[in-house]
Ligand SMILES: Cc1ncc(C[n+]2csc(CCOP(=O)(O)OP(=O)(O)O)c2C)c(N)n1
Ligand code: SF4
């Protein structure tokens with residue numbers, strides 16, 4: 001009986017590796033298991049090694065495992081690249097077609113299964129993936145019927161015959177594997193799950209659904225890894241709501257179109273990654289200066305320049321906080337799970353409208369693309385707040401006097417009237433302006449408008465700016481991270497507990513304005529602070545030092561090889577630092 | 580009903596006396612009144628340059644954005660509120676240098692808005708450098724030996740990029756320019772209007788007199804047919820682009836918003852934002 005299964009399928013890109021993982025995962029999800037996926041892929045469409053690693057267990061999981069129980073290989077490279085991950089109970093299932101060879105120091109048993117041959121006999125070699133799923137079902141001692149609903153959904157459109165053939169392929173794979181295993185059948189059986197239906201989605205899905213739920217009706221975007229799925233979801237869904245997505249000529253157009261739409265009163269946004277964000281910098285300043293709401297999603301990937309476009313990194317932090325010339329108020333939010341990504345996206349739109357400023361929703365590649373199990377979202381928690389939106393304006397006393405769109409109010413937030421409303425006419429400009437929006441360069445006006453814009457940040461209300469799991473009043477160490485490192489840190493915390501080491505965990509969700517007081521409370525409770533981040537220069541650690549102090553206490557663990565932190569690896573590093 | 584005076588505000592333009600942009604502003608104000616819209620139903624979105632200041636000088640909603648980006652801002656606004664009359668405007672540097680990509684794709688996209696380029700063939704605001712509209716050999720601060728690159732041909736560019744309305748005006752001929760802008764506002768699609776708007780301070784070649792001597796009015800060409808794209812292209816090339824009037828008008832191709840799948844026929848801005856629990860749960864189920 002396994003408490004946790006780690007399963008990986010690998011092969012050449014374009015061979016259907018993705019869908020093999022997808023079908024297996026969906027079926028396990030429907031049995032009530034929690035899953036967490038990791039896709040290894042390269043920046044090319046066909047060819048190049050790709051693999052999909054999935055952790056499955058009966059309780060919440062948010063990290064990739066260090067080791068591996070089952071490796072399904074469609075080419076020799078999959079074995080050669082991945083066999084070292086296999087645990088003591090590890091096993092390799094390989095397609096007979098490529099005449100698999102066992103590496104010399106590989107102890108895991110290699111089972112050679114004629115995936116392609118069986119599939120070809122049943123009609124088409126394309127079904128080799130289904131045969132492999134059947135073989136997996138044999139290892140886990142699953143009934144083939146668990147795949148029925150998923151196969152119906154995926155192949156239903158192609159007709160009953162195709163559905164039947166695919167189910168047959170699963171059955172055949174199962175049968176052949178049973179024979180090969182002999183009395184080892186069931187050795188990889190997983191503890192039973194609760195059978196509850198939950199959502200299974202990537203972070204990008206959660207952001208896209210969050211945007212739609214927040215009332216977004218327009219998106220302008222330019223394709224880029226790892227952000228494109230957000231746009232693709234909305235391209236499918238927005239027409240149902242009368243809205244649309246425009247694929248723009250570049251990210252400058254995307255950001256400025258979103259500004260135009262928000263100026264018009266429609267919730268609009270754009271989503272991109274590093275290179276796109278670099279192009280949007282001037283637009284971000286325009287949003288800040290003209291006080292037009294703007295939400296931008298930055299799905300961080302390996303930088304700089306084109307960098308590691310398909311790999312994990314968390315190195316846009318400073319750019320997102322400070323990016324654009326001059327000074328504007330801005331809010332940067334960094335969810336760490338798909339669930340947080342959904343609710344934070346809605347918050348981002350509320351904050352952007354309430355405070356009339358740009359909000360950056362920061363995620364990272366592993367959160368954006370890693371598929372995870374999530375409890376169904378709760379609509380009763382959804383709230384839409386639009387701030388000081390004015391629907392009707394009285395005629396001014398003096399004819400043609402402009403509306404005070406930039407009125408110097410106590411909280412810094414001015415009434416916002418939308419184009420088209422009678423008597424609301426005012427000017428909007430990125431040039432410094434007076435309370436009606438007309439250009440003004442006088443020193444007193446400048447001071448007043450600058451103070452007014454920054455005062456708005458004091459009005460920011462954000463529930464739970466730091467996610468904490470800090471059971472110890474006097475901890476040996478506080479582990480700190482943001483975005484997708486959440487699961488790895490959670491596991492390390494558990495492992496340290498079993499070793500008698502008292503670890504607290506703080507995951508920063510509101511990056512800017514930084515929750516200084518909350519962080520100081522957390523730091524005061526620990527002897528050491530270790531900041532874990534996927535970047536070279538320790539950007540989060542530096543922000544913490546700048547805002548909350550703790551220079552002598554803070555150490556960092558950085559990783560920039562393009563892969564996410566694994567719990568075992570992180571555990572070892574933390575222990576080295578504690579010794 | 581509003582008259583052109585209602586489109587005047589109390590801001591005094593900071594353009595040089597004699598600048599062509601004054602007349603462009605007047606023509607927009609007249610055209611808006613003539614088509615029967617009220618000031619609050621008009622939004623003028625402009626770029627950065629001397630010309631870009633125009634949105635601040637008209638009594639209407641106005642957005643003075645960043646250099647070269649008037650078009651995307653205007654398109655975003657039009658997507659949000661299709662009931663608004665949206666005019667984008669800016670200089671030749673704004674539209675043909677830094678914002679050239681948006682000009683070409685704006686033409687292709689064909690949203691229902693009007694784009695007016697105030698073409699003075701020079702960079703005014705930055706004090707007299709060459710523009711993509713300066714002719715080869717043109718001497719400026721940045722091209723002391725004369726411009727090396729040939730100039731952009733706005734009309735040929737528009738005609739070859741899917742434009743549904745192409746026109747050119749001359750700022751002193753307010754009557755013709757007003758009629759062009761009126762037609763542009765009424766056209767259900769992207770109206771591309773290039774206007775010769777002389778810079779009296781930095782362009783000593785393409786002066787009012789120079790234009791008077793060299794321009795041909797299409798209305799003077801017998802039998803000119805603005806619905807024939809090929810003929811339009813020929814005429815433009817024969818006159819080296821120095822024509823005024825409506826050059827091409829395609830009344831059949833629907834605008835972007837009419838083509839977009841199930842796009843709301845009402846302004847999006849009027850929509851209720853909460854989708855409701857039933858719809859929400861349907862979307863959630865798709866991930867289960
Ligand atoms: C990104 C950026 N680069 C440069 C500038 C400086 N700049 C302002 S206006 C302008 C060119 C103006 O020429 P044009 O668009 O033809 O307008 P005109 O002043 O002639 O009306 C330049 C280069 C700027 N504002 N922004
Ligand atoms: S510099 Fe030229 S374009 Fe600018 S205001 Fe003066 S005349 Fe007009």
Ligand SMILES: [Mg+2]
Nearest residue numbers: 670671699701
């Ligand atoms: Mg110019």
